[in-house]
Amino acid sequence: MITQDMIISDIITRHPETLPIFKLYKLDCYECQIADLETLEHGAGVHKVAIQELLVSLNSVLNDAK
Numbered sequence: 001m002i003t004q005d006m007i008i009s010d011i012i013t014r015h016p017e018t019l020p021i022f023k024l025y026k027l028d029c030y031e032c033q034i035a036d037l038e039t040l041e042h043g044a045g046v047h048k049v050a051i052q053e054l055l056v057s058l059n060s061v062l063n064d065a066k
Contacts, residue, residue: 002058004041004051011040011058017065021057030066 002011003017008029009020022030029035039059044051048051 002055002062004044004055005039008035008038008040008043015058018058018061019058021054021061024057025054027054030044 001013004052008048012030012035013021019030022028025047027043027047027049029038032038036044041051043049044054
């Protein structure tokens with residue numbers, strides 16, 4: 001399960017299937033060096049993305065992969 005306090009690069013490394021969701025929300029964090037330090041909640045806030053909506057989308061991808 002992906003949570004708001006997880007580091008963005010960790011999410012993408014562990015769950016590369018989430019990359020299309022990051023792109024969908026226009027979060028190009030995967031290209032940013034700060035992704036190694038930034039939590040999902042902070043990145044969403046900077047880009048004005050609703051964190052709960054993003055979490056639902058990211059976790060849906062994980063559930064679909066099962």
